[in-house]
Amino acid sequence: MELTLLGTGAPEGLPRPDCPCAVCASARGTGARAATALLVDDALLLDLTPGALFAAARAGRSVTAVRQVLLTHPHDGPAMELPASLPPAGRVPDGQELTLISGHRIRAVAMDAPGTGYEVTSPAGERLLYLPPGGAPAGLADRAADPYDMVVCDVVGRPDAVARLRAVGAVTAATEVIAVHLDHDAPPGDQLDLRLAAGGARAVPDGTTLPVGEYRAVPEVPRRTLVTGGARSGKSLEAERRLETFPEVVYVATGGRREGDAEWAARIGLHRERRPAVWRTEETCELVELLEADGPPLLIDCLSLWLTDAMDRSDAWDEALWAGGGRDRLRARVAGLVGAVRGTRRTVVAVTNETGSGVVPATPSGRRFRDELGRLNAAFAAECEQVLLVVAGLPVVLRG
Numbered sequence: 001m002e003l004t005l006l007g008t009g010a011p012e013g014l015p016r017p018d019c020p021c022a023v024c025a026s027a028r029g030t031g032a033r034a035a036t037a038l039l040v041d042d043a044l045l046l047d048l049t050p051g052a053l054f055a056a057a058r059a060g061r062s063v064t065a066v067r068q069v070l071l072t073h074p075h076d077g078p079a080m081e082l083p084a085s086l087p088p089a090g091r092v093p094d095g096q097e098l099t100l101i102s103g104h105r106i107r108a109v110a111m112d113a114p115g116t117g118y119e120v121t122s123p124a125g126e127r128l129l130y131l132p133p134g135g136a137p138a139g140l141a142d143r144a145a146d147p148y149d150m151v152v153c154d155v156v157g158r159p160d161a162v163a164r165l166r167a168v169g170a171v172t173a174a175t176e177v178i179a180v181h182l183d184h185d186a187p188p189g190d191q192l193d194l195r196l197a198a199g200g201a202r203a204v205p206d207g208t209t210l211p212v213g214e215y216r217a218v219p220e221v222p223r224r225t226l227v228t229g230g231a232r233s234g235k236s237l238e239a240e241r242r243l244e245t246f247p248e249v250v251y252v253a254t255g256g257r258r259e260g261d262a263e264w265a266a267r268i269g270l271h272r273e274r275r276p277a278v279w280r281t282e283e284t285c286e287l288v289e290l291l292e293a294d295g296p297p298l299l300i301d302c303l304s305l306w307l308t309d310a311m312d313r314s315d316a317w318d319e320a321l322w323a324g325g326g327r328d329r330l331r332a333r334v335a336g337l338v339g340a341v342r343g344t345r346r347t348v349v350a351v352t353n354e355t356g357s358g359v360v361p362a363t364p365s366g367r368r369f370r371d372e373l374g375r376l377n378a379a380f381a382a383e384c385e386q387v388l389l390v391v392a393g394l395p396v397v398l399r400g
Contacts (some may be wrong), residue, residue: 001104003043003150003213006055008206009033010133011076017288019192023184028252029149030205031188036180040120040151045362046090046130055134059207063198067100072132074117081150091116111135119148120367126213128152129170133181134268140168147172151211155179155201156186159244160276162199167247177201178210185256187394196397199245204211222386223399224341225349229390230357230379238390241277248296249279252287254305285309291340297347303380305352307373310334316372317365334376341383 007013014033017023025032035049039056042065055061069089085224092098092108092114099105103123108116115132122128127146131137148170152160156179162224165171179192179201196202202223204210225242228237240308243249279299285306290298300306314329315321341348355373381387386400 001120001124001126001128001208002208002214003128003152003203004039004056004059005152005178005180005204005206005233006037006039006052006059007034007049008036008180008182008203009034010181011049011073011085012183014182014184019184021184022125023188024187026188027184027252032206034206035181036133039063040104040128040304041122043067043100044104044106044120045086045126046118046120047072047075049075049085053083055207060207061209067102068106070106072118073135086183091098093117110138112138122212124213126150129165131161134158134163138184140170146170148171148175150176150178150210151378152180154198155199155245156182156192157329158199159199159241162201162245163247163276163278166245166392173200173212176210179203191394194397195241198225198242201245202371205311220386221347223347224384225386225388225400226342226351226352226377226384227388227390227395228354228381230354233354233390234393235351235388237392237393237396238388239299239301239349242349243297243299243347244276245319246297249280250290250296250298251281252277252290252298252300253281253283254285254287254300254302254309255283255284277397288340291337291344291346291348293346295346297349300348300350302351302353303376306337307334307369307376311369311372316368317363324367330372334372334379337376338379338383342378350380350384352380 013035015027034055035050035053036047037049039048039061042062045066046071053063064085066086069086071089071091094108094110097105097107105121107119109119111117113135115135117131117137120128127148129148129151133154134157136158141348151171155162162177164170175201179196182203187195192203227235227239287300287306310330310333311317314326316326316330355370361367361370388395389396389398
């Protein structure tokens with residue numbers, strides 16, 4: 001089965017008409033995207049969008065053999081004149097199936113938002129799932145599913161759709177996940193590729209033809225990632241985005257609770273609100289035990305607070321206690337953590353603060369914390385396949 005993506009953008013396209021934002025201003029060349037429409041084996045057209053016929057011609061495809069046109073979502077805007085060569089466009093009720101003369105079988109999949117998803121099975125048995133913008137499959141929690149060869153969906157807008165499919169086995173390591181319905185809320189260029197690759201997905205230019213079911217190397221998800229950056233740089237949000245397509249995540253909060261600190265409680269509340277509801281939170285600094293155990297991915301936020309706790313336990317703040325054994329106790333705790341990261345079998349994303357670029361701390365204990373955090377960051381990074389520095393909300397790849 002061959003799939004040609006006649007467009008890969010949001011319903012309004014990218015750039016949006018008359019939008020002055022930076023993403024729209026930079027959406028040129030292969031970064032420009034027409035509204036998403038899919039042509040399957042020149043026999044099935046999923047979503048009829050303005051310019052789709054010209055896009056097919058540019059891609060070297062023909063729509064003269066199309067036997068079915070299906071819509072996944074309400075198409076707003078002016079009515080389009082349907083070419084005489086195409087059958088009328090329609091939608092299939094949820095759960096119903098139809099079979100084309102070409103032998104393709106199509107099943108309508110219920111969504112949790114307005115729209116319809118379509119599962120397409122070729123005569124040879126390859127399986128494709130296409131989801132509408134802003135939609136995720138409904139009713140998957142209690143049933144296992146056969147894996148799809150390819151899933152085409154709104155990965156940026158609804159990463160939880162991929163997580164739901166992974167949870168029931170419909171998306172596996174061999175499933176190719178293609179991001180479509182791309183809008184100006186998605187970062188441009190390499191930033192988009194970086195975000196999608198974290199979830200095992202990728203984007204392709206309009207007009208790309210992909211074989212469905214043939215082996216290809218899917219994006220390799222880094223197993224250990226360190227995300228560093230300054231205060232309010234966006235490092236925690238970037239770390240969370242890297243695990244948003246996983247069905248289960250353990251969020252390890254090393255800061256704990258601070259009784260009577262309303263501002264700290266408000267910060268924690270904001271973090272919890274933006275995390276998926278299915279994520280589980282552990283408030284602990286016992287990272288070695290978690291890293292040595294099997295389980296779902298870990299998001300550790302953050303190493304600087306873990307170091308604060310480690311220095312408390314090691315008597316590392318006082319000069320005399322530091323010289324009298326505090327240094328050795330702290331280095332042993334750090335070595336234990338680094339060793340656990342090296343040996344862990346879990347997917348890990350850790351957050352830390354970048355240190356040493358600002359004012360030199362005024363106290364010996366402050367300078368000691370700065371120095372030890374720098375050493376911890378370097379040792380932890382050495383065990384990670386990918387290291388990111390977040391500056392003004394933008395991730396810069398240092399490794400991987």
